[in-house]
Amino acid sequence: VSNRLRRAAVLVSLAIFAAVPAVAQAKPTITASGSTSVAPLYALLAKKYLKVCHHCVNFRLLQGGSDVGVSDVAHGRVSIGNSSRDPKPTDPGNLVFNPIAHDAICIITHKNNTIPSLDQAGVQAIFGGTIRDWSGVAGSPISGTIDVDVRTAASGTQDAFQKIFMGTNKIFTGASQKASNGLVQSAVAGDPNGVGYVSLAFTQGVTTVPYKGVPCTLRDAKSGAYGGIRTFYMVTLGPAQGAVKKWIKFVTHNKKAQKVIATDWVPLH
């Protein structure tokens, strides 16, 4: 009986020792929420990272807008908050905004409404509601009420647009608020009188308006000639550590990641 007990004890011990490394080797899960502008880039980068690191981590991607991401990471609900806006003084403390890429914000109109160029005063007049008819916009081939599509307050694109294009001017209160880039894109694509602003990756099926005479293209964004550039961030609570640190390092330094970014966005280096 004693031998049987010893054997049983040894077997149980072996089982425990075998189980410990299995638990220790469990893949970490990196959860991110936030910017709808960053989400398409994040998903593509995650796909590349999984291939490069042989599925060393698990990813979970949520959205909601930049403010949601910043709030989520500050409260420890996610590992990374994706933000397409710069840090605000009102953001919770101890957040680290890790820049990952640059992005162009394009002014878009319906495909039949090609405008040669808009300067900052022109953008402010349209989005501020000073000009309400296309006949008042120099070079516009159409007339009729301008339908302004903007983003909701939680959006980083909204924040960046305000900062880069509008300055201290307020956006027209009659503007239609949309929850994502794609919604603005589809609204403008389906409305001959529509105007809005989106991330460069969302310009299919609409016309982009040159800003200060420079077209909103990837080439002009990369060269620095286009003025409507903002930064994408992966926000962490304190300095990134462990798997999250490796992931951010891959995004910011790995050549394969830079190649992914360069497809529709502007790499940092």
Add this chain to the structure above:
Amino acid sequence: VTKMRVGVRAHSRWRIALVIGALSVACLIPLASPGAASASTVVCGGRLKFDDNLARFTGLIYRFKCTENILAFSIVSSKQIDFFNPEQLAYFDGAGTLGSGELFSCEGPLGQGFGFGCDTRPPALGMLAGHTLIGELSFPESPCVKPASDRPHLWLTVTTTQNDVNGKPYTTSSQPFQLGGAKCKGHIPEAQQAGNGNGKRHGHRHHRHH
């Protein structure tokens, strides 16, 4: 004996007719009674196609349409998905026009996941009946494995608004609808073709061994 056989046959026919009649009535009762109406009357159909722009051998485009307006949808796969497009952009009506205000934001696991969910963010309306949603996803490896029975299967469930017997609206989920498989012709990586060949040989050896 012949009379008896005829009699037995006639009796059997009567019994079969009776069973069929009873089953028909049983099936019709729930349809006729509003109180026992089905939870969701929506019907969706869709299929998969290779997406060479995303990834030649592993990227797929899924497209589907439904008979009713949908508020949200989920796609579930029998094999792991390592990518999905988080924002769906193209919603075409029958005339090929991009639908306005019809958009879904998608969320879920990347890499280890077997599916993802896409919801509508107000003021978006979801997708209207008869419109087509087009999205992208990819697998870590080519889905065109052999035998064909081992290829991944994908199902779609949608969330719709239905009315109860009093006409009061409620939100419910549909049954799963299987998406039609992508045609593998021209999308099997050469390495995999060779690999499958080896696999077959191994398989034969395995059987012989046993």
